[in-house]
Amino acid sequence: MVPQIYRAKAINCHAGCCSLAYLCLISVNIMIQTQDAYNNWAKTYDTVANKTRDLEAIALKAVLDDSRYDTILELGCGTGKNTIWLSGKCDQLTAADFSPEMMAIAQQKVTSPNITFKQVDITHAWDFGKADLITCSLILEHIENLDHIFRQAAQTIKPGGKFYICELHPYKQLEGSRAKFEMNGELHQLEYFIHHISDYMQAARKHGFVCDDLQEWFDNDDKTTTPRLVSFLFSKK
Ligand SMILES: C[S@@+](CC[C@H](N)C(=O)[O-])C[C@H]1O[C@@H](n2cnc3c(N)ncnc32)[C@H](O)[C@@H]1O
Numbered sequence: 001m002v003p004q005i006y007r008a009k010a011i012n013c014h015a016g017c018c019s020l021a022y023l024c025l026i027s028v029n030i031m032i033q034t035q036d037a038y039n040n041w042a043k044t045y046d047t048v049a050n051k052t053r054d055l056e057a058i059a060l061k062a063v064l065d066d067s068r069y070d071t072i073l074e075l076g077c078g079t080g081k082n083t084i085w086l087s088g089k090c091d092q093l094t095a096a097d098f099s100p101e102m103m104a105i106a107q108q109k110v111t112s113p114n115i116t117f118k119q120v121d122i123t124h125a126w127d128f129g130k131a132d133l134i135t136c137s138l139i140l141e142h143i144e145n146l147d148h149i150f151r152q153a154a155q156t157i158k159p160g161g162k163f164y165i166c167e168l169h170p171y172k173q174l175e176g177s178r179a180k181f182e183m184n185g186e187l188h189q190l191e192y193f194i195h196h197i198s199d200y201m202q203a204a205r206k207h208g209f210v211c212d213d214l215q216e217w218f219d220n221d222d223k224t225t226t227p228r229l230v231s232f233l234f235s236k237k
Helices: 034-045 051-064 083-087 100-109 146-156 170-174 197-206
Strands: 002-004 029-032 069-075 090-097 115-119 131-137 157-168 180-183 186-190 192-194 209-217 229-236
Touching (some): 034 100, 051 083, 051 157, 069 083, 083 090, 090 131, 100 115, 131 146, 157 170
Parallel strands (some): 029 186, 069 090, 090 115
Antiparallel strands (some): 002 192, 157 229, 180 186, 209 229
């Protein structure tokens, strides 16, 4: 895990026309708190082109399609991209997020009676009750402490239960891909952390998970390019 902390130096000219943001009148990268960022991003999250968001929806359905669960806990449900589909795979779904604006959009979309929304910051201790499946889609890049996530997941998942994770691939992050959005003509970049595949595997093993499935997901399925996403399906022993 490589923490990437905001520094003034990290503000770069987005257009590539100069090295210092204050010289550039075209656009700047502005780093803002993750929760505030998602509250602002909520308005455009579903509508602006986003290959990472769209490919993850494909990955989740491909990895989880064959199974059904009593209870699912969806962490970082956002605007509900996966929520309705997951609610059809279980008797009871808890969808959690710390951004009220993102969740409000998810709540407008869903009508299924088996979904409970919770506004929760998952960097704190979890109190969700037991689950057969936990999902994390595009959330862990914003969370520094993977050990905390796997510890809480191990306490929450029933024996034999599953833990699905799909995140921006660390290689893609190393090439400069970031969660970011445009607002009022400015580019806002979110705080992020790079978790290597070995970081996930070691945190999983430490907390009693085994890896059932690991896949890398490429734009247009083109394996000559850097993978955009990595997905894991872990089982709790
Ligand atoms: C990129 S969005 C992904 C949303 C959805 N899972 C998807 O795939 O479209 C990341 C979501 O994680 C949420 N999030 C980030 N850090 C969080 C935290 N510490 N606790 C709870 N939610 C968090 C954000 O509010 C946001 O809705």
